[in-house]
Amino acid sequence: MNKVKSILKDYALEIAISLIAIVLVILNPGKAYTGFKQALENFRSLLLVMIGVSLLSGYVSVVVSKETIRRYVGKESGFKGVIAGALFGSLMVGPAYMFFSFFKEMVSKGAKPRVVAASITAWAVKLPWIPFMIALLGAKFAIVLNLLIFLFAIVCGYLVELFLGKAEEQR
């Protein structure tokens, strides 16, 4: 019974979403079905990345040492660590939230919140897609916006850490 309760609590959001989905199906089955199909398609196209991220998360949490993490993206990484986080964000595909479980393992191993925040912000830069963006929105707009995002990713990292305060410093 307790186990059922903890599962219910753990997946409260997913259950809520399923309920909303059911309501939408009743309201407009056609549209809801298209939405469901799109979700499946999305899931299928990202499955490989998802497997990769999970394997990487498991590896980080069990095999990689705290010292390594600290050196590259932790306390001792400094500015370089933030840049590394922002570059990671600009290069990866799929939605940022797909990597949250990976970030969680990294943080619990000593990665700095500023690196994670920079990474999530820089997710809006998609290096491989810049030619597409230039074709649609013009070179000036595309290049200036991406440069600003990258700079903001770094600033955002430091601001988040500043506001998170000393409590995080103790890690």
Place this chain on the structure above:
Amino acid sequence: MENLIIGLILLIVVATLYLFSLRRADHSKLKKSLTRSLRILIQNSIRLFAIFLIIGMLQNFLSKEAMSNFLLRFRGFSGILAGELAGSIMMGPAASGYPIAKYLFDSGAKTPLVSAFLLSWVMVGIVSMPLEYKDLGRKFMITRNIVTIIGIIFLSLIMGVLI
């Protein structure tokens, strides 16, 4: 296609890591790491599918045209706020926001509004906030989102001046 390529690269990197440590680290650790990965994969699959589902439904019930036409009613600073709100509710990969941005431009929207929309499209997601809360903590989630929401206003204003 891009997802497939990056997925494969990621898998090759991970496989190399595992093989590399197969020779050094003890095997019980690798086994433990695989079990943990499997657990993360199952959990992620459920959580991510739920988010994909809500985004898929949102996209069908809130069409891009309807949202764009709503946005076009706003000008100036309220345009930035409206663009930011729309981008936070709707969500998707960065590149799928570009065609919407083009549609907005073609319909006469100004640079700050389009910038605010594109930026919050990826950086702020109401749908993914619960996941951010669960994985990275309440404090991190709130701080990062507030810093980003305010930052987007500044970035959009700068874009308006520069472009």
